[in-house]
Amino acid sequence: MASQKGPSQTDDVSSPHVNTPLGPKQPTHAAEDDALRHNDRKPTRGSAVNKTLAKGHPVTPPAFSKNHLQPPNSVTTALSDASSAARMLLNRLKQRIAATTLLSAALTMAWRSHGRTNNELVTALRRNGVYHSERVRDVMLAVDRADFCHSNPYLDAPQTIGYNATISAPHMHASALELLLPKLTNGSHVLDIGSGSGYLTTCMAHLVGSEGVVVGIEHIPQLVNLSIANIRKNHSEMMDDGRLKIIEGDGRLGYPAAAPYNAIHVGAAAESLPQNLVDQLAVGGRMILPVNMNDTRNGQRYVQVDKISDSEIQTKDLMGVIYVPLTSVEHQIGRR
Numbered sequence: 001m002a003s004q005k006g007p008s009q010t011d012d013v014s015s016p017h018v019n020t021p022l023g024p025k026q027p028t029h030a031a032e033d034d035a036l037r038h039n040d041r042k043p044t045r046g047s048a049v050n051k052t053l054a055k056g057h058p059v060t061p062p063a064f065s066k067n068h069l070q071p072p073n074s075v076t077t078a079l080s081d082a083s084s085a086a087r088m089l090l091n092r093l094k095q096r097i098a099a100t101t102l103l104s105a106a107l108t109m110a111w112r113s114h115g116r117t118n119n120e121l122v123t124a125l126r127r128n129g130v131y132h133s134e135r136v137r138d139v140m141l142a143v144d145r146a147d148f149c150h151s152n153p154y155l156d157a158p159q160t161i162g163y164n165a166t167i168s169a170p171h172m173h174a175s176a177l178e179l180l181l182p183k184l185t186n187g188s189h190v191l192d193i194g195s196g197s198g199y200l201t202t203c204m205a206h207l208v209g210s211e212g213v214v215v216g217i218e219h220i221p222q223l224v225n226l227s228i229a230n231i232r233k234n235h236s237e238m239m240d241d242g243r244l245k246i247i248e249g250d251g252r253l254g255y256p257a258a259a260p261y262n263a264i265h266v267g268a269a270a271e272s273l274p275q276n277l278v279d280q281l282a283v284g285g286r287m288i289l290p291v292n293m294n295d296t297r298n299g300q301r302y303v304q305v306d307k308i309s310d311s312e313i314q315t316k317d318l319m320g321v322i323y324v325p326l327t328s329v330e331h332q333i334g335r336r
Contacts, residue, residue, distance in 0.1 A: 113156040113171055118144045121154040121170055130171045131178040139206045148199035148230045163220050164332050167197045176265055183263040183286045187211040193251035194267035198227030202235050205244040215258050216246045219329050224248045254280045268326035269300050281307045290323040
């Protein structure tokens, strides 16, 4: 139930505001200015300059010292500070452009993975390097995206499913399956938070075999009903044998009843790493989720969490993404 950041999307970089003090008002040279103004025009009859010229005395231009040609120290300092700030901003922009270029290069081909059929879509995703495993290919061929997405099912882009929720782009589903694949084995317990349309939940249920359990938790009741209807089109047997469950509930709390989980997928952006979910992750388990970094430079990051022991986890920043927030029903329904 997320939308992702593609290569066409950009990050905001805020420019620092440089306050440049101008210093105290500099003294004026009234007499010199007056002389200059008079020398710039033709002498008039009766003027002081005219009388001086009449007596044969040359009019000497006002003398300028070296200091008159240099800005005051306060202005020089301000200009230097502004120049340093501009260089710092330029370096920051260069760094952001380089990072964005690398990310764009990695995702550009993914966003071209469209097809006219499910087979063409899955083939294009593999051809473009989004996934490599035969197991991922097989499960994506077995679960037709059109059963879960009523508009543009084979377009590699997120699609709305109502209630301010989306079904993720196919390349994100393929990436999630590839990242979690080592933990999706026969008998694994899996939690899918924000299960939305039910597509990814169904894919993972195929991968854990008849001895495994996959729980999809969704807090919007209409989407719970929608996902069950989607699954029952062609995968009813997995719901009937208890391998696949769709639960209405607050995904932020996880689902302790079926914990611990070998794999957890979170389909909405958390404000920070949710301790409730870390606690429900089995030792040796893996969770992937988007996390809001709370700044304009980094935005949301797709993070992999591996639980080494009950007291140790390892995190890995995978890439930048854009997901809907992991929030309450009231906030999601009321969000515009």
